[in-house]
Amino acid sequence: MGHDFSQYAPVGKAEAARMQAAEAARRVLGAPLPEAQVAPVVVVPPVAQPAPVAQPTPAPVVQPPPVAAPVFVNAAARTRRFPLDHPVLFEGRVFAEVHLRRPTSREVGQFFEELAEAIAADPGALVYFPVFADADGGLIPAAVLDIMDDDDRDPIMGAVADFLPRRLQALRGSAPPASPRAGGGDTAPTSST
Structure with a gap:
């Protein structure tokens, strides 16, 4: 017992709304209105406002404990x-x-x-x-x-x-006690006395 939908052509939402408005006008007036006189009616379903979402409370930032610098035992x-x-x-x-x-x-x-x-x-x-x-x-x-x-x-x-x-x-090695010369060699005496 089904209904045969094959006889209907697919219709977009705007076209369907215009056809509903024309059908409503025909019932009220008792006569069909010419297609040009029917103003297109756009039915916009109400947009549901999303329920306010509770913002999650940010978790407290846990700082790792400071890492102690290593020290020599007998400094x-x-x-x-x-x-x-x-x-x-x-x-x-x-x-x-x-x-x-x-x-x-x-x-x-x-x-x-x-x-x-x-x-x-x-x-x-x-x-x-x-x-x-x-x-x-x-x-x-x-x-x-x-x-x-x-x-x-x-x-x-x-x-x-x-x-x-x-x-x-x-x-x-044989460098002065403070540091080596950059070239590695010893220095010559700076005076003859």
């Missing part, structure tokens, strides 16, 4: 303080003491990079071992080490070997 044995009898002023800062300290493996690697750059730029350049630190642990600039009073410098340079790792001791 005091890795450092020795030398107060200067003749402090040096450089770039607005007074250097009143030198701390000799064993460099970290990262500092040794950086030293070898700096040494290679110095050799490329000037084979006779002096590059200090990374063992001369200030009270805050930062490396002392070469300009400060160069101008240091000899009475302050001598005991410091005499103790340098105690703070050099094996890789740097191998470089030290």
